Amino acid sequence: MSENKNILTDSHGRDHTYLRISLIERCNLRCTYCMPEEGVKLSPKSSLMTYEEIYDIAKTFVEHGVTKIRLTGGEPLIRKDIPVILEKLAALPVELSITSNAVIIDKFIDVLKANGVKKINVSIDSLDAAKFKHITRRHEFEKVYNNILLLVKEGFEVKVNAVLIKGFNDNEIIDFINFTKDLPISVRFIEFMPFDGNKWDMGKMVSYAEVMQYVNASFSEENIERLQDAPNDTSKNYKIKGYKGSFAIISSVTNPFCDSCNRLRLTANGQLKNCLFSSTESDLLSTLRAGKSIEPVIKKAVQAKLKMRGGMDTLNKLQQPLLYSKNRSMITIGG
DSSP, rough: OOOOOOTTTOOOOBBBBBBEEEHHHHSSSOTTTSOTTTTTOOGGGGGOHHHHHHHHHHHHHHHOOOEEEEEEOOOGGGSTTHHHHHEEEEEESEEEEEEESSSSSGGGGGHHHHHTOOOOEEEOOOOHHHHHHHHSSSSSHHHHHHHHHHHHTTTTTEEEEEEBBBTTTTHHHHHHHHHHSSSSOEEEEEEOOOOOTTTOOOEEEEEEEEHHHHHHHHGGGGGGOOOOTTOOOOOEEETTTOOSSSSEEEEETEEEEEEEEOOEOOOTEEESSTTTSSSOOOOOHHHHHTOOOOOHHHHHHHOOOOOGGGOOOOHHTOOOHHHHSSSOOOOHHOO
16 A cells, blocks of 8 residues: 555545446436436547456555445446456455346346355336336336346345435335335435436425335334444435335435545546536546556545535535536436
């Protein structure tokens, strides 16, 4: 380790031990809250990180204290060299996990197991096939649903992520919770967040308090169990007594967890984002390709991290498109 031991500690005293790496900007679904209707301008292939560059950048972060790496996209599994990337990163002393839409994950069970991937997050925003098709613009519900069951059967630790949108899937909150009755999964309800091109407005968001209103109306108080949240956890965790699984709420908008944030994001074209909401990026890939050390760039980016939501520290600021539209669309950041 170099003498810059604290390059991953920001000016607010937060240590960053978790790196999310987007492998690709493309996806085999077209989720409305993630990808603008008109699509996105993709980075040219030459500006995307190669598997060697992904490894070299990840290795630097691990040398400075990162203990967990999550691979995201787009859809990470559509990248042709995903087996090589997994093998390279599995050689580092980190917990390696992946976020997928699970459309083709059945083809990768063996390679995931071989490289020590035990935790998989699956994004699915409706348990109704017609609504699933509406929000993803693709007819893949049955495949995704069956692959969730397959992942559980194969022994993976599965979290199911659902972005709640008022008037669309908020009437499925209890259906999702009942999905945990016989399956040892965690369903996580995510507040709809503002990004470029996703037509966000406050009226579409289902808040943490509103989710709990549904829960309290459907289950007796003695059967709703508040679980202990893990350190640096982004979610508030619950379970229904007697159910095999659990559920959680990720309240990035109404109850942000910025004080304990330990996350950094690396986009598929090698830009470091110190916050999901930040409109600024730091170019690690060009620095690496120029043969220079990326450590000073990382240190400067981490030091520049603002205390809350990329500076959008009030709900009023979140509702100003001029602020959040300077950010990327979600698909080009990495889920």
